[in-house]
Amino acid sequence: MQSFTEENYLKIIYHLSVISNPVQTNAIAERIQTKAASVTDMIKKLSEKELVNYVKYQGVTLTEKGKLTAINIVRRHRLWEVFLVEKLNFKWDQVHEVAEELEHIKSILLVERLDEFLEFPKVDPHGDPIPDQYGNFADLSFLKLSKLKTNEKGTITGVSEHSSPFLKHLEKLGLTLGKRIEVSEIIDFDGSVELLIEDRKINISKEVAKHILISK
Amino acid sequence: MQSFTEENYLKIIYHLSVISNPVQTNAIAERIQTKAASVTDMIKKLSEKELVNYVKYQGVTLTEKGKLTAINIVRRHRLWEVFLVEKLNFKWDQVHEVAEELEHIKSILLVERLDEFLEFPKVDPHGDPIPDQYGNFADLSFLKLSKLKTNEKGTITGVSEHSSPFLKHLEKLGLTLGKRIEVSEIIDFDGSVELLIEDRKINISKEVAKHILISK
DNA sequence: ATTATTTTTTAGATTTGTCTAAATTAAAAA
DNA sequence: TTTTTAATTTAGACAAATCTAAAAAATAAT
Ligand SMILES: [Mn+2]
Ligand SMILES: [Mn+2]
Ligand SMILES: [Mn+2]
Ligand SMILES: [Mn+2]
Numbered sequence: 001m002q003s004f005t006e007e008n009y010l011k012i013i014y015h016l017s018v019i020s021n022p023v024q025t026n027a028i029a030e031r032i033q034t035k036a037a038s039v040t041d042m043i044k045k046l047s048e049k050e051l052v053n054y055v056k057y058q059g060v061t062l063t064e065k066g067k068l069t070a071i072n073i074v075r076r077h078r079l080w081e082v083f084l085v086e087k088l089n090f091k092w093d094q095v096h097e098v099a100e101e102l103e104h105i106k107s108i109l110l111v112e113r114l115d116e117f118l119e120f121p122k123v124d125p126h127g128d129p130i131p132d133q134y135g136n137f138a139d140l141s142f143l144k145l146s147k148l149k150t151n152e153k154g155t156i157t158g159v160s161e162h163s164s165p166f167l168k169h170l171e172k173l174g175l176t177l178g179k180r181i182e183v184s185e186i187i188d189f190d191g192s193v194e195l196l197i198e199d200r201k202i203n204i205s206k207e208v209a210k211h212i213l214i215s216k
Numbered sequence: 217m218q219s220f221t222e223e224n225y226l227k228i229i230y231h232l233s234v235i236s237n238p239v240q241t242n243a244i245a246e247r248i249q250t251k252a253a254s255v256t257d258m259i260k261k262l263s264e265k266e267l268v269n270y271v272k273y274q275g276v277t278l279t280e281k282g283k284l285t286a287i288n289i290v291r292r293h294r295l296w297e298v299f300l301v302e303k304l305n306f307k308w309d310q311v312h313e314v315a316e317e318l319e320h321i322k323s324i325l326l327v328e329r330l331d332e333f334l335e336f337p338k339v340d341p342h343g344d345p346i347p348d349q350y351g352n353f354a355d356l357s358f359l360k361l362s363k364l365k366t367n368e369k370g371t372i373t374g375v376s377e378h379s380s381p382f383l384k385h386l387e388k389l390g391l392t393l394g395k396r397i398e399v400s401e402i403i404d405f406d407g408s409v410e411l412l413i414e415d416r417k418i419n420i421s422k423e424v425a426k427h428i429l430i431s432k
Numbered sequence: 433a434t435t436a437t438t439t440t441t442t443a444g445a446t447t448t449g450t451c452t453a454a455a456t457t458a459a460a461a462a
Numbered sequence: 463t464t465t466t467t468a469a470t471t472t473a474g475a476c477a478a479a480t481c482t483a484a485a486a487a488a489t490a491a492t
Contacts, residue, residue: 034479034480042480088332113305273458
């Protein structure tokens with residue numbers, strides 16, 4: 001059984017592993033809002049428990065055991081996010097903080113029943129896939145909206161940025177999951193994108209377009 | 217903002233206050249599974265934060281602030297118990313442990329939305345009243361089943377013992393909330409009670425009868 | 433190949449909540 | 463009212479997770 005803190009470290013290491021493997025001490029420190037020295041201490045502890053492989057000055061990788069634990073936390077986090085949006089009418093920019101707490105509730109029965117209650121959702125409110133109880137993802141292939149060419153169409157199925165300001169911005173523009181869009185023009189000057197959505201024409205910056213995920 | 221531990225102390229002190237005020241160090245130690253010395257330390261801290269009134273060797277009482285905090289934790293605990301039973305099909309003997317964790321999730325919005333989602337329940341799965349957001353209880357008056365005389369009738373509306381074995385036992389006998397019962401006989405020899413429930417005749421010990429709460 | 437910079441680790445201290453053992457105080461018994 | 467017992471508090475230590483400052487290792491620049 002892991003402490004909240006250990007679980008947080010495992011989850012962060014898991015997410016950072018996607019970007020670079022092994023994961024560096026400083027990267028963890030930044031994400032977990034702590035100092036590098038504290039990270040080193042915790043890594044030693046996780047290594048002791050065989051949840052990570054650790055070589056001094058080389059960074060860490062998750063062991064199989066550590067990876068499964070991390071995926072399970074991600075599963076709980078995303079299921080709770082679905083619950084908050086679907087059942088308690090939270091907005092998609094309000095769920096993350098609360099899910100950060102709920103994900104640490106330790107009860108296998110709770111998670112399985114919650115999954116059932118939500119009718120086994122495959123994705124969370126941000127389009128991120130929810131692993132099953134064995135840690136398997138239905139891996140969905142996403143494309144950045146910024147990669148679409150003029151006249152190409154697609155459906156919004158995810159976001160790669162979860163900050164509240166960004167999500168609220170999208171909401172205001174009507175750019176929510178499931179919406180069908182078409183790129184009507186890409187502006188040379190700044191790379192911003194003009195979109196057609198439900199007969200409206202809107203313009204989004206390149207920066208925003210990069211964080212919207214599309215399936216065709 | 218209080219830590220989990222502080223919240224647990226406040227809740228226990230609140231519950232013990234009903235029985236004896238002020239609350240003794242040893243009573244807290246026993247309920248919280250710790251040593252008296254640790255309790256003294258924590259009491260000092262809570263006193264520092266003006267959540268309890270503390271006089272050395274005299275025990276503690278909750279301040280108004282402390283009482284409101286405690287009631288709020290009780291509110292969250294009971295709302296989550298309702299959720300687990302009503303929405304996730306937990307049995308009434310399975311909810312307490314999980315609610316002990318869920319009660320510490322800090323989000324005012326979460327609690328208010330949960331309350332709404334559950335349609336503002338007045339009691340939890342054990343018949344205990346759920347305070348509103350201002351800390352007001354709809355105080356229901358209960359009577360111990362053991363106080364009923366022969367031929368008296370009543371409805372089961374609560375239990376004063378929450379252990380899993382006890383609750384499972386009641387469940388097996390069909391003695392669940394809302395059931396109508398009639399005392400058909402009180403056995404002289406051991407004080408056990410013979411009941412009529414849904415045309416069946418069952419016998420329960422005096423000990424069990426003491427922990428079943430009735431409204432007429 | 434040195435030197436400079438960045439990253440990481442160690443050493444030692446701090447905070448929170450706990451413990452044991454010993455000292456105090458209060459309550460009960462003689 | 464003294465003595466005995468029970469309850470409570472203090473003193474000092476410990477584990478978990480963190481921090482700052484300093485040392486060590488790895489990388490990058492000259
Ligand atoms: Mn999230
Ligand atoms: Mn999410
Ligand atoms: Mn309970
Ligand atoms: Mn209850």
